[in-house]
Amino acid sequence: MLPGAMSEAVAKKSPEQDGEGSSRRSSWGLLVTAGVGGTLVALYAVVTPFVTPALRKVCLPFVPATATQVQNVLKMLENRSGPLVDIGSGDGRIVIAAAKKGFKAVGYELNPWLVWYSRYRAWRDGVHQNTKFYISDLWKVSFSHYTNVVVFGVPQMMPQLEKKLEEELECNARIIACRFPFPCWIPDHTTGEGIDTVWAYDLKHYRRCETKNLEITPERES
Structure with a gap:
Protein backbone atom coordinates (compact mmCIF):
# COMPACT_ATOMS: atom_id res chain seq x y z
CA MET A 1 0.00 0.00 0.00
CA LEU A 2 1.28 3.44 -0.89
CA PRO A 3 2.10 5.92 1.93
CA GLY A 4 -0.66 8.24 0.76
CA ALA A 5 -3.19 5.44 0.86
CA MET A 6 -2.05 4.43 4.38
CA SER A 7 -2.50 8.00 5.63
CA GLU A 8 -5.96 8.13 4.08
CA ALA A 9 -6.93 4.83 5.79
CA VAL A 10 -5.72 6.07 9.18
CA ALA A 11 -7.63 9.28 8.67
CA LYS A 12 -10.80 7.30 7.95
CA LYS A 13 -10.44 5.21 11.16
CA SER A 14 -9.80 8.12 13.52
CA PRO A 15 -13.40 9.43 13.74
CA GLU A 16 -14.69 5.94 14.61
CA GLN A 17 -12.06 5.49 17.31
CA ASP A 18 -12.88 8.92 18.70
CA GLY A 19 -16.56 7.99 18.73
CA GLU A 20 -15.88 4.77 20.63
CA GLY A 21 -13.74 6.61 23.20
CA SER A 22 -16.38 9.25 23.67
CA SER A 23 -19.04 6.58 24.12
CA ARG A 24 -16.95 4.80 26.75
CA ARG A 25 -16.35 8.05 28.65
CA SER A 26 -20.07 8.80 28.53
CA SER A 27 -20.89 5.33 29.90
CA TRP A 28 -18.41 5.74 32.75
CA GLY A 29 -19.86 9.16 33.51
CA LEU A 30 -23.36 7.72 33.72
CA LEU A 31 -22.17 4.92 36.01
CA VAL A 32 -20.40 7.36 38.34
CA THR A 33 -23.43 9.67 38.40
CA ALA A 34 -25.76 6.76 39.15
CA GLY A 35 -23.45 5.51 41.89
CA VAL A 36 -23.21 8.90 43.58
CA GLY A 37 -26.94 9.46 43.24
CA GLY A 38 -27.73 6.06 44.72
CA THR A 39 -25.39 6.70 47.65
CA LEU A 40 -27.01 10.07 48.36
CA VAL A 41 -30.50 8.57 48.24
CA ALA A 42 -29.48 5.77 50.62
CA LEU A 43 -27.83 8.26 52.98
CA TYR A 44 -30.93 10.46 52.91
CA ALA A 45 -33.15 7.48 53.71
CA VAL A 46 -31.02 6.57 56.72
CA VAL A 47 -30.38 10.05 58.09
CA THR A 48 -33.74 11.74 57.48
CA PRO A 49 -35.67 9.90 60.24
CA PHE A 50 -33.09 11.11 62.76
CA VAL A 51 -33.21 14.78 61.81
CA THR A 52 -36.84 15.37 60.89
CA PRO A 53 -38.94 17.25 63.47
CA ALA A 54 -39.90 15.15 66.45
CA LEU A 55 -42.88 17.32 67.31
CA ARG A 56 -45.41 18.64 64.84
CA LYS A 57 -46.36 21.98 66.36
CA VAL A 58 -42.80 23.29 66.32
CA CYS A 59 -39.72 22.43 64.31
CA LEU A 60 -37.72 20.29 66.73
CA PRO A 61 -34.95 18.30 65.03
CA PHE A 62 -33.25 15.46 66.86
CA VAL A 63 -30.16 16.70 68.70
CA PRO A 64 -28.63 14.04 70.99
CA ALA A 65 -28.04 15.01 74.61
CA THR A 66 -24.40 15.33 75.55
Whole structure:
Protein backbone atom coordinates (compact mmCIF):
# COMPACT_ATOMS: atom_id res chain seq x y z
CA MET A 1 0.00 0.00 0.00
CA LEU A 2 1.28 3.44 -0.89
CA PRO A 3 2.10 5.92 1.93
CA GLY A 4 -0.66 8.24 0.76
CA ALA A 5 -3.19 5.44 0.86
CA MET A 6 -2.05 4.43 4.38
CA SER A 7 -2.50 8.00 5.63
CA GLU A 8 -5.96 8.13 4.08
CA ALA A 9 -6.93 4.83 5.79
CA VAL A 10 -5.72 6.07 9.18
CA ALA A 11 -7.63 9.28 8.67
CA LYS A 12 -10.80 7.30 7.95
CA LYS A 13 -10.44 5.21 11.16
CA SER A 14 -9.80 8.12 13.52
CA PRO A 15 -13.40 9.43 13.74
CA GLU A 16 -14.69 5.94 14.61
CA GLN A 17 -12.06 5.49 17.31
CA ASP A 18 -12.88 8.92 18.70
CA GLY A 19 -16.56 7.99 18.73
CA GLU A 20 -15.88 4.77 20.63
CA GLY A 21 -13.74 6.61 23.20
CA SER A 22 -16.38 9.25 23.67
CA SER A 23 -19.04 6.58 24.12
CA ARG A 24 -16.95 4.80 26.75
CA ARG A 25 -16.35 8.05 28.65
CA SER A 26 -20.07 8.80 28.53
CA SER A 27 -20.89 5.33 29.90
CA TRP A 28 -18.41 5.74 32.75
CA GLY A 29 -19.86 9.16 33.51
CA LEU A 30 -23.36 7.72 33.72
CA LEU A 31 -22.17 4.92 36.01
CA VAL A 32 -20.40 7.36 38.34
CA THR A 33 -23.43 9.67 38.40
CA ALA A 34 -25.76 6.76 39.15
CA GLY A 35 -23.45 5.51 41.89
CA VAL A 36 -23.21 8.90 43.58
CA GLY A 37 -26.94 9.46 43.24
CA GLY A 38 -27.73 6.06 44.72
CA THR A 39 -25.39 6.70 47.65
CA LEU A 40 -27.01 10.07 48.36
CA VAL A 41 -30.50 8.57 48.24
CA ALA A 42 -29.48 5.77 50.62
CA LEU A 43 -27.83 8.26 52.98
CA TYR A 44 -30.93 10.46 52.91
CA ALA A 45 -33.15 7.48 53.71
CA VAL A 46 -31.02 6.57 56.72
CA VAL A 47 -30.38 10.05 58.09
CA THR A 48 -33.74 11.74 57.48
CA PRO A 49 -35.67 9.90 60.24
CA PHE A 50 -33.09 11.11 62.76
CA VAL A 51 -33.21 14.78 61.81
CA THR A 52 -36.84 15.37 60.89
CA PRO A 53 -38.94 17.25 63.47
CA ALA A 54 -39.90 15.15 66.45
CA LEU A 55 -42.88 17.32 67.31
CA ARG A 56 -45.41 18.64 64.84
CA LYS A 57 -46.36 21.98 66.36
CA VAL A 58 -42.80 23.29 66.32
CA CYS A 59 -39.72 22.43 64.31
CA LEU A 60 -37.72 20.29 66.73
CA PRO A 61 -34.95 18.30 65.03
CA PHE A 62 -33.25 15.46 66.86
CA VAL A 63 -30.16 16.70 68.70
CA PRO A 64 -28.63 14.04 70.99
CA ALA A 65 -28.04 15.01 74.61
CA THR A 66 -24.40 15.33 75.55
CA ALA A 67 -22.88 13.14 78.26
CA THR A 68 -22.69 16.22 80.50
CA GLN A 69 -26.36 16.98 79.98
CA VAL A 70 -27.30 13.44 80.95
CA GLN A 71 -25.23 13.70 84.12
CA ASN A 72 -26.79 17.06 84.98
CA VAL A 73 -30.27 15.59 84.58
CA LEU A 74 -29.37 12.68 86.85
CA LYS A 75 -28.04 15.15 89.40
CA MET A 76 -31.43 16.88 89.45
CA LEU A 77 -33.08 13.49 90.03
CA GLU A 78 -31.07 12.67 93.16
CA ASN A 79 -33.28 11.75 96.13
CA ARG A 80 -36.30 11.71 93.84
CA SER A 81 -38.71 8.81 93.31
CA GLY A 82 -41.77 8.00 91.27
CA PRO A 83 -42.32 7.52 87.54
CA LEU A 84 -40.32 9.58 85.05
CA VAL A 85 -41.16 10.76 81.55
CA ASP A 86 -38.88 12.23 78.91
CA ILE A 87 -40.82 14.46 76.50
CA GLY A 88 -39.29 14.17 73.05
CA SER A 89 -37.05 11.28 74.11
CA GLY A 90 -34.98 11.08 70.91
CA ASP A 91 -32.67 8.08 71.00
CA GLY A 92 -33.70 7.23 74.58
CA ARG A 93 -30.47 8.03 76.41
CA ILE A 94 -32.17 10.00 79.23
CA VAL A 95 -34.79 7.30 79.77
CA ILE A 96 -32.16 4.56 79.80
CA ALA A 97 -29.87 6.49 82.18
CA ALA A 98 -32.78 7.09 84.56
CA ALA A 99 -33.79 3.42 84.42
CA LYS A 100 -30.26 2.45 85.42
CA LYS A 101 -30.77 4.62 88.52
CA GLY A 102 -33.91 2.70 89.46
CA PHE A 103 -36.64 4.82 87.87
CA LYS A 104 -39.58 3.46 85.93
CA ALA A 105 -38.94 5.62 82.89
CA VAL A 106 -41.02 6.37 79.80
CA GLY A 107 -40.18 8.24 76.64
CA TYR A 108 -42.58 9.91 74.20
CA GLU A 109 -41.26 10.53 70.71
CA LEU A 110 -43.04 11.20 67.43
CA ASN A 111 -40.29 9.78 65.23
CA PRO A 112 -40.85 5.98 64.92
CA TRP A 113 -37.25 5.27 63.87
CA LEU A 114 -35.95 6.84 67.06
CA VAL A 115 -38.48 4.95 69.17
CA TRP A 116 -37.45 1.60 67.67
CA TYR A 117 -33.80 2.50 68.15
CA SER A 118 -34.48 3.48 71.78
CA ARG A 119 -36.16 0.14 72.45
CA TYR A 120 -33.17 -1.66 70.99
CA ARG A 121 -30.75 0.35 73.16
CA ALA A 122 -32.81 -0.36 76.28
CA TRP A 123 -32.78 -4.08 75.49
CA ARG A 124 -29.03 -3.97 74.78
CA ASP A 125 -28.35 -2.19 78.10
CA GLY A 126 -30.55 -4.60 80.05
CA VAL A 127 -33.14 -2.06 81.24
CA HIS A 128 -35.99 -2.85 78.86
CA GLN A 129 -38.18 -4.05 81.74
CA ASN A 130 -38.02 -0.62 83.39
CA THR A 131 -38.47 1.44 80.23
CA LYS A 132 -41.20 2.10 77.71
CA PHE A 133 -41.14 4.15 74.54
CA TYR A 134 -44.22 5.41 72.77
CA ILE A 135 -44.70 6.89 69.30
CA SER A 136 -46.86 9.87 70.13
CA ASP A 137 -47.34 13.61 69.77
CA LEU A 138 -46.72 15.20 73.18
CA TRP A 139 -49.66 17.58 72.75
CA LYS A 140 -52.01 14.58 72.64
CA VAL A 141 -50.68 12.94 75.81
CA SER A 142 -51.55 13.62 79.45
CA PHE A 143 -48.57 13.59 81.84
CA SER A 144 -50.70 13.77 84.98
CA HIS A 145 -49.40 10.56 86.57
CA TYR A 146 -45.68 11.41 86.32
CA THR A 147 -43.77 12.98 89.18
CA ASN A 148 -40.54 13.58 87.24
CA VAL A 149 -40.62 15.23 83.82
CA VAL A 150 -37.62 15.87 81.56
CA VAL A 151 -37.94 18.23 78.60
CA PHE A 152 -35.54 18.93 75.74
CA GLY A 153 -37.40 21.73 73.99
CA VAL A 154 -36.97 24.85 71.92
CA PRO A 155 -38.05 28.40 72.87
CA GLN A 156 -41.11 28.35 70.58
CA MET A 157 -42.73 25.45 72.45
CA MET A 158 -41.86 26.32 76.06
CA PRO A 159 -44.73 28.77 76.87
CA GLN A 160 -47.44 26.38 75.71
CA LEU A 161 -45.75 23.37 77.32
CA GLU A 162 -45.39 25.30 80.59
CA LYS A 163 -49.15 25.88 80.63
CA LYS A 164 -49.90 22.25 79.74
CA LEU A 165 -47.70 20.83 82.50
CA GLU A 166 -49.02 23.27 85.07
CA GLU A 167 -52.57 22.13 84.32
CA GLU A 168 -51.80 18.40 84.32
CA LEU A 169 -49.14 17.68 86.93
CA GLU A 170 -49.57 17.14 90.65
CA CYS A 171 -47.94 19.46 93.18
CA ASN A 172 -45.13 16.99 93.97
CA ALA A 173 -43.87 16.97 90.39
CA ARG A 174 -40.42 18.17 89.36
CA ILE A 175 -39.88 19.41 85.82
CA ILE A 176 -36.34 19.39 84.44
CA ALA A 177 -35.70 21.57 81.40
CA CYS A 178 -32.59 21.17 79.26
CA ARG A 179 -31.00 23.76 76.94
CA PHE A 180 -33.86 26.26 77.32
CA PRO A 181 -35.70 27.30 80.52
CA PHE A 182 -39.42 27.90 80.89
CA PRO A 183 -40.40 31.54 80.32
CA CYS A 184 -42.44 32.24 83.49
CA TRP A 185 -41.38 29.76 86.14
CA ILE A 186 -38.46 30.54 88.41
CA PRO A 187 -36.13 27.49 88.70
CA ASP A 188 -35.54 26.00 92.12
CA HIS A 189 -32.22 24.50 91.07
CA THR A 190 -29.80 25.14 88.21
CA THR A 191 -26.67 23.25 87.20
CA GLY A 192 -24.26 23.24 84.27
CA GLU A 193 -23.43 25.99 81.82
CA GLY A 194 -23.94 26.78 78.15
CA ILE A 195 -25.84 24.14 76.21
CA ASP A 196 -25.41 21.74 79.14
CA THR A 197 -27.41 23.94 81.55
CA VAL A 198 -30.30 22.20 83.30
CA TRP A 199 -33.11 23.91 85.21
CA ALA A 200 -35.31 22.13 87.78
CA TYR A 201 -38.74 23.41 88.79
CA ASP A 202 -40.64 22.06 91.79
CA LEU A 203 -44.27 22.68 90.98
CA LYS A 204 -45.35 22.82 94.62
CA HIS A 205 -43.30 25.97 95.18
CA TYR A 206 -44.81 27.73 92.23
CA ARG A 207 -48.36 26.78 93.17
CA ARG A 208 -47.80 27.82 96.78
CA CYS A 209 -46.78 31.29 95.64
CA GLU A 210 -49.73 31.42 93.28
CA THR A 211 -52.17 30.44 96.05
CA LYS A 212 -50.69 33.02 98.37
CA ASN A 213 -51.13 35.76 95.80
CA LEU A 214 -54.77 34.83 95.29
CA GLU A 215 -55.73 34.98 98.96
CA ILE A 216 -58.64 37.31 99.66
CA THR A 217 -58.11 39.90 102.40
CA PRO A 218 -61.08 40.06 104.78
CA GLU A 219 -63.08 43.25 104.53
CA ARG A 220 -62.79 45.66 107.40
CA GLU A 221 -65.87 46.49 109.41
CA SER A 222 -67.18 49.95 108.74
